[in-house]
Each structure stands twice: as C-alpha cells, then as structure tokens.
Amino acid sequence: MPSPAPLQEDWIAVNEVLVLAFAILVILGALLTIRESDPFRKLISLGIMIGGVMPFIVDRGLLDVAIAIALIAPLSTLFTLMVCGRGES
Amino acid sequence: MDGTLLILLQILVAAAVCWINFVAIDLFFKLPEKGGVVGAAAIGKRIEEKGGGLHGGFMMGNIVSSPDASAGTLLASCGVFIAGIPGGLLAALLVYIGNRICHDPGYAGTTGCITATFIVYGFTLIGFSAAAFIAGMVIAILTIQGISHVHASRLLSRLWKVRRG
Amino acid sequence: MNPEFLLGSVLLLVGTIAAAFPRPRTYLNRLINLEISAWGLLLLMLSYNEALALLTFGGVSALTVYIFVRVLQKKEAAV
Amino acid sequence: MGCAIVAVYAALRVALESDTLRKLPFLNVLSFAVAGSIALIIPHPLSIVAAAAYFVGSTLESNAIASTFAGGLDRRE
Numbered sequence: 069m070p071s072p073a074p075l076q077e078d079w080i081a082v083n084e085v086l087v088l089a090f091a092i093l094v095i096l097g098a099l100l101t102i103r104e105s106d107p108f109r110k111l112i113s114l115g116i117m118i119g120g121v122m123p124f125i126v127d128r129g130l131l132d133v134a135i136a137i138a139l140i141a142p143l144s145t146l147f148t149l150m151v152c153g154r155g156e157s
Numbered sequence: 158m159d160g161t162l163l164i165l166l167q168i169l170v171a172a173a174v175c176w177i178n179f180v181a182i183d184l185f186f187k188l189p190e191k192g193g194v195v196g197a198a199a200i201g202k203r204i205e206e207k208g209g210g211l212h213g214g215f216m217m218g219n220i221v222s223s224p225d226a227s228a229g230t231l232l233a234s235c236g237v238f239i240a241g242i243p244g245g246l247l248a249a250l251l252v253y254i255g256n257r258i259c260h261d262p263g264y265a266g267t268t269g270c271i272t273a274t275f276i277v278y279g280f281t282l283i284g285f286s287a288a289a290f291i292a293g294m295v296i297a298i299l300t301i302q303g304i305s306h307v308h309a310s311r312l313l314s315r316l317w318k319v320r321r322g
Numbered sequence: 323m324n325p326e327f328l329l330g331s332v333l334l335l336v337g338t339i340a341a342a343f344p345r346p347r348t349y350l351n352r353l354i355n356l357e358i359s360a361w362g363l364l365l366l367m368l369s370y371n372e373a374l375a376l377l378t379f380g381g382v383s384a385l386t387v388y389i390f391v392r393v394l395q396k397k398e399a400a401v
Numbered sequence: 402m403g404c405a406i407v408a409v410y411a412a413l414r415v416a417l418e419s420d421t422l423r424k425l426p427f428l429n430v431l432s433f434a435v436a437g438s439i440a441l442i443i444p445h446p447l448s449i450v451a452a453a454a455y456f457v458g459s460t461l462e463s464n465a466i467a468s469t470f471a472g473g474l475d476r477r478e
Contacts, residue, residue, distance in 0.1 A: 086402060086405050086438070086442075087325050089405035089406065089409050090405065090408075091325060092409055092412075093408060093409060093412050093431075094333065095329075096412050096413075096416060097412070098332075098336055098358050099336075100415075100416055101340075102336065102355065102358070105345055105346050106421065107350050107351070108421050108469075109424070110351070110354045111354065111466055112415065112421070112425070112463075112466065113415075115431075115432075115459065115462060116412050116428070117358065117361060118459075119408065119412075119432060119459070120412075120435075121364070121365060122455055123435060123439060123442060124329075124368060126439050126442055126448065126451060127442055127443075129443065130373050131443070131445060131447040131448055131450075131451050132373075132377075132447070133373050133376045133380075134439075134451045134454075134455070135450055136380055136381075137364075137376070137380045138451065138455040138458045139454050139458055140380045140383075141384075141458060142458040142461045143384045144383065144387040144388075145462045145466075147384070147388045147391045148350075148354060148357075148391065149465050149469045150395070151353075151395060151398075168403070194464065194467075195468045195471045195472075196464055196466070196467025196470070198471070199470065199471035200422050200425060200467055203420065203422040203423060204423065207420075207423070217426055218467070220426075220429065221425050221426055221428075221463055221464075222463060222464040222468075224457060224460050227433075228456055228460070231433060231436060232436070232449070232453050235436070235437065235440035235448075235452050236449050238440060238441075238444065239445070239446060239448065239449055240446055240449070248449055248453060251450065251454075251457075252453065255453065255456070255457035258461060259460060259464055291437045291440060291441060292404060292437070295403070295404050295407050295430075295433055295437050296403075298429075298430055298433045299407055299410075299411075302427065302429055303407075303410070303411055303414060303426070303427060303430040306423060306426065
C-alpha cells in the first residue's frame with residue numbers, strides 16, 4: 069500500500085481517531101451485551117453498540133439507509149420489550 | 158497553536174451559551190415540575206434516592222425520555238452548520254415530529270430549536286463557527302447528565318426554586 | 323481490509339457464539355444476543371456498499387424480531 | 402473528534418454504572434455525541450434528517466426501557 073500524500077496526513081490522523089473511537093464503542097457494547105444477565109441492561113448495552121455502528125453507515129455516504137435503520141432499530145427494541153415486561157411481572 | 162486555542166475558546170463560549178439557552182427554556186416551560194411520563198418520574202425518584210434533588214431529577218428524566226430544548230439546541234446548531242437558517246427551521250420541524258412520537262406536547266423542544274437557530278446564526282455572523290456550537294452543546298449536556306447526577310440535580314432544583322419564586 | 327469488514331466479522335462471530343451459548347439459558351437472552359450478529363451482518367454488507375441489501379435486511383430483521391416475540395408470547399401463554 | 406471522545410467517555414460511564422435507571426442519562430449523553438458527530442462527518446442536507454432520526458429513535462428507545470422498567474406497561478391497546 070503506497071504511503072498517503074503528506075498534504076492529507078493530518079486529515080487521515082483525525083479520521084483514524086474517529087474510527088478507533090467508534091470501533092471501541094461497538095466492541096464495548098457487544099461485550100457488555102453478552103456479559104450482562106438482566107434483559108433491560110442488555111438492551112441498554114445494545115443501544116451503545118447501535119450508537120457505534122451508525123457513524124460507519126453515515127461515513128459511507130449512505131444517508132437514506134442511515135435514516136431508515138435509525139428509525140427501524142428502536143422498533144425491534146420495542147418488540148423485545150413487549151416480552152420483557154411480561155416476564156418481569 | 159494559536160488557532161487551536163482560539164477554537165477551544167470558541168467551544169467554551171458556545172457551551173456556556175447553549176447551556177444558558179436550554180436550561181432557561183426548560184425552566185420556562187416548567188419541565189422540572191413533574192415527570193412527564195412514567196419513566197421520567199421513575200428516573201427522578203431514583204436520582205433523589207441517591208441524594209440528588211427531586212425536581213432536578215424530574216428534569217433530567219424528561220430530557221432522557223423526550224426530545225426537549227436540549228435536543229432542539231443540538232439539532233438547530235447541526236442545521237445551521239449544514240444549511241444556515243432553513244436548516245435550523247427544518248430541524249425544528251423534525252424535533253416537533255419527534256416530540257409528537259414520544260407523546261409530548263412539544264412546546265419546549267420546538268421553541269428551543271427556533272431560538273437556538275437564531276442565536277447560533279447570530280454568533281456565526283460575529284465569526285464563530287457553527288461546528289463549535291455542536292461541540293459546545295455536547296459539552297453542555299455532558300455537564301448536566303454525564304459528570305455527577307447528584308450535583309447536577311441539586312443545581313437544577315435550586316434553579317427551579319428561584320423560577321417558582 | 324477496511325474497519326467495517328473487520329468489525330462486522332468480529333461481531334458476527336461473537337454474536338453467534340453468544341446466541342448459541344447464552345449465559346442464563348433463556349429464550350429472551352438468545353433473542354437479544356442474536357441482534358448482535360444481525361448488526362455484524364449489517365456491517366459486513368456495509369463494507370461491500372450494498373445499499374439495497376442494507377435497507378431490505380434492516381426491515382426484515384425488525385420483522386423477524388416481531389415474529390420471534392409473538393412466538394415467545396404464545397409459548398408463555400401455553401405454559 | 403471531541404464528540405467521539407465524549408461518546409467513549411459516556412459509554413465507559415454506562416458500563417461502570419450499577420443501577421439500571423441511572424444508566425439512561427449516560428446513554429442520552431452518548432446519543433447526543435453520536436448525533437453531533439453524524440452531522441459533523443458529512444455536511445449534507447440529508448444528514449440533519451439522519452441525526453434527528455437517530456436522536457428521536459434513541460430517545461424513544463430509552464423512554465420505552467424506562468417506562469417498562471418502572472412497571473407502567475401500557476402496551477395492551
């Protein structure tokens with residue numbers, strides 16, 4: 069892989085930090101989701117993971133897909149909560 | 158190095174302006190009076206158990222469970238950053254739709270969004286960049302909800318007492 | 323080897339293992355762990371720039387969760 | 402870039418918080434940070450809609466989690 073042009077060095081460094089931060093978010097959310105045992109805490113950790121995934125979709129320029137997925141993802145959480153509340157009580 | 162310092166200064170000023178804007182509008186629309194929905198009331202009571210103020214806890218619960226003036230300020234500064242005044246008004250419309258989805262009347266969010274649009278646009282005329290307002294709003298919400306729930310809710314309760322008279 | 327591909331592979335693998343062996347062995351935990359691998363598959367599709375596949379998969383995954391939830395409710399009502 | 406650091410900080414606070422209801426304000430900080438960085442990554446008119454959609458979705462999610470956890474389950478209608 070050829071080394072990037074020196075003009076773009078700064079921009080690439082900033083972008084690396086962004087990618088690293090959101091990757092940390094995704095991995096942390098996934099591991100927390102697996103480790104927790106209470107369904108509500110699992111759903112909150114899943115929210116962390118979704119927050120990490122969303123900037124990757126936007127970064128590709130697929131904004132319509134990002135809108136659709138941002139509106140659909142809470143729906144599946146709502147469906148899961150329908151069975152959560154009943155099991156708790 | 159001088160440019161970086163200038164940007165940091167801009168972000169700090171923007172954070173202060175955003176903080177004053179959304180706290181004032183939330184207090185004006187009586188958000189700390191009661192929990193709007195069941196979840197907001199539960200969060201407020203749980204924060205009070207830890208040692209915070211009850212009304213501040215209600216306000217934090219309301220911020221969590223429906224998009225109010227803080228969300229309006231953030232989305233308005235995003236809109237001004239991208240498309241100027243029309244972007245801010247589009248963001249106000251979106252905040253109103255979001256409030257209606259969350260079973261909220263939506264006065265606080267829409268009003269906060271519209272006032273924040275004009276405030277941010279005014280500051281861009283002076284020479285501030287709108288991106289500084291996005292970062293400033295994130296820092297402002299961090300000071301309310303992210304550092305210490307106990308102290309933030311006590312501060313908000315004190316402000317609510319002043320506003321109620 | 324872009325970051326989306328790497329993250330998606332990791333999520334797919336970890337989520338599948340977690341859905342196969344959930345910690346407390348309940349159906350609800352399996353269902354929530356299955357969502358991790360669903361998002362991993364979404365990231366893999368993203369790394370190949372398949373916009374239509376992403377839209378379809380997003381819609382269908384919510385529908386799948388709804389069907390699973392209905393099945394769980396039927397099962398709880400029967401017991 | 403600052404937004405991403407705030408997001409990581411909020412995620413760490415969510416991970417370290419022990420009470421379920423007190424996790425939700427930190428999750429709200431995280432969604433503020435992510436919505437801000439969505440708008441900062443691509444300055445395109447549709448990205449206002451994307452940030453608003455993500456923010457409203459995340460708010461709806463935490464609203465539903467809080468009200469279900471508090472026991473006021475009114476999904477019967």
